[in-house]
Amino acid sequence: NAGVTQTPKFQVLKTGQSMTLQCAQDMNHNSMYWYRQDPGMGLRLIYYSASEGTTDKGEVPNGYNVSRLNKREFSLRLESAAPSQTSVYFCASRGSNQPQHFGDGTRLSIL
């Protein structure tokens, strides 16, 4: 019973490198979300996908792109990483009339 699986769990990048964070859920949920968590800031929504084939910007989308590959998978891409994108990234999914379920996070450091 995996729930929401995020890969990788840890990553170190150099400024300017690109990277894709992967998220997959096995609960047949329609909605999926990407958040970033920074100390003292709580979680902030980057992008979300209400259903397969749709994506929308959240509060802090600049510097990121997303792909809802299919119902299970929702990836987050950093095209040219910047030190300000050092953060912990969380993926979540939600079924109809249910709360969001979160993955364990990806800890990303950009040097």
Next chain:
Amino acid sequence: AQSVTQLGSHVSVSEGALVLLRCNYSSSVPPYLFWYVQYPNQGLQLLLKYTSAATLVKGINGFEAEFKKSETSFHLTKPSAHMRDAAEYFCAVSDNGGSEKLVFGKGTKLTVNP
């Protein structure tokens, strides 16, 4: 626009004492309100949610929260703290307009002293 304010970034209590974590919200529509808990190096786990039914909401691990519209508050309480309650707690609000985009507070780290 919606927002959440959590009063106190750090709260410290003794084991067995009352836990009170404060959350005030701002919303132009009837809100849905949530409390999540985060243990070290883990994701967020739902403690409880308010969705316009009963104003007193009971959650997991002995926690409960009361929705007070007049005070725009949704404070989290537990009568007797346990060491395992040490974690960071997040209050969140959504308008449940279908997408359920959550707006989180900045979090309150709870320390439980023996």
